[in-house]
Amino acid sequence: MKYNTLGRTDISVSEICLGTMTWGSQNSEAEAFEQMDYALDNGVNFFDTAELYPTTPLSPETYADTERMIGNWFAKSGKRDQVVLATKVAGAGRPYIRGGAPITAAAVREAVDSSLQRLKTDYIDLYQIHWPNRGHYHFRQVWNYDPSTQDRAQALADITEKLEALGDCVKAGKIRAIGLSNETAWGTQKYLSIAEAKGLPRVATVQNEYNLLYRAYDLDMAELSHHETIGLLAYSPLAGGILSGKYQGGARPVGSRGSINSDIGGRLQPLQEPATKAYLDMAAKHGFDPSALAIAFCLTRPFMASVIIGATSMAQLKTDIAAADITLTPDMLKEIAKIHRTYPMPI
Template sequence: MERRKLGRTDIDVSVLCLGSMTWGTQNTAQEGHAQIDRALDAGINFVDTAEMYPVNPISAETVGRTEQIIGLWVERGGTRSDMVLATKHSGAGFSHVRGGGPITAATIPATIEGSLRRLQTDYIDLYQFHWPNRGSYMFRQNWTFDPSDQDPVAVRQNMDDCLGALQAEVDRGTIRAFGLSNESAWGTAEWLASAARKGGPRVVSVQNEYSLMCRLYDTDMAELSVNEDVGLLAFSPLAAGLLTGKYQGGAVPDGSRLSLNPDLGGRRTARAFEAVDAYLSVAGRHGLDPAQMALAWCMTRPFMASVIFGATTMDQLEVALGAADLTLSQEVMDDIDAAHRAHPMPY
């Protein structure tokens, strides 16, 4: 499987990344371990998690459970060195940890220690901030997000302080690289400026939502990614399952994300289903599996470092793995572009 560099580091990651957010709710530990083993066997070396996982649902009782499941895989004989492991520090407003407080220099050491303990490892390859303290355009907040009350001086000071704490962890050997998630172009540029100004680990990646259905990244963030070597780690590349077609015609499969989250995090709209029909039509005309087409398309983007997918069944995992060997013809790419122009911003 193709591998790509994380930023300006020597860390190579597979172009597909195994997401883990359902391990502990929709998936058992045994199922999570089976997914890891199969993914590694197929050439994936990159696994993404977070201290707040699992989701569907999120609860105080389950925080950290997914990291624990990965740790059990290590304990049971999994080879840690075979895996590039990424996790995340939750941010302001997540009441289940640290009282919902923001990410600060003071929270970083203990939060990393908690992840290391649960993961049963002594280092994290990619340590990410799950969302910025100041808020985010992500998760449909782009319709209403208002940055006018931000204090840029305070934001920059927090960045400087956090990078100092992260550098101490790099020096200690607990993290190898630093990434962002749910970030904006301005925020990413400021993190880069802080590293240049004060030192500390330079941002190597941004984990934002990206798919045929959600292309906010295509403008300012894309330009920043390409020119600053800050690759995108795309999450929800199948639009929470919409792009598989399994929800068309009002279908709600038992145990699916839609059965647990009725609006799919704001993605369930009439226009979304119309857009899915257009992409299903493209796949059908060219004899392609729609999920593989959606993943393979993401991999063609010039700013893409890795595409994070999740699976709740081994059959879903096998379909996703097949995308690694799929090359989309120019005719397919042209048809995808036409569908996007006809159905922009469907949610």
């Protein structure tokens, strides 16, 4: 297992990160404990969660149960000091989370304190803004994204307010570093500029979707990552499980994400099928598990800080973690580039 430094911090994390959004819905607490034990024993020191989780499906009844399970594991195992822990404050849109209101300074402070209590810890290593208050192109909103409707002054004031609240939490020792999620290049740069001007915490990471079927990060965000030393935490490296091949031919395995969320957040639609088949064929040609191939590709990207995996079974978890041991040759990367050129944005 390789380890990377988060941004310009001194925090070192495994290049594979254990995602948790199925814990409390598709996975029981006992299964969550087993996953954390196995991951830590196999070099994964980085866990990512959110107050919103579990998400499969989202429910006010299960809200924040994932954080509670992690806190229970910390209490039982005594291994809090061996884990780099990341969590997130939810944005607007869920009535059962602070009335569905946008993220404010007060919301950040309240959310941090609530997460600390649930997680049974006195600090969070990486605290992330789950999504911005203004519009963005993530969650399949790329097709109708229109930033011309945004108010610049309001957006800048909003970023400043959040940064100041995060700065207070850093000063209080409640969080060590800050990150963004579902952000754009402009938004990320403004966080950096405002933080530098006002002496506030510097963004260390951006957690955006990245996989063989969705590579928007390769463009402006990759340039920003390079020049500003900000790593990507890639979520959905398997495109919600699509790249495992489990949904080929219209299949919906019982208990899978696709059986709960029929289109997997807009990803599972006909245009992805030829591209997915091409990657499945390539994996078969080289004797790779298709999930392992998809994760191994993400690990080759120069801007990658860590790839967030998620599994509902131990077999899946073992395959995903083992992807860190795969080396893709230059010729294999050329094959991937050829498929990507043929199917540049199928989801």
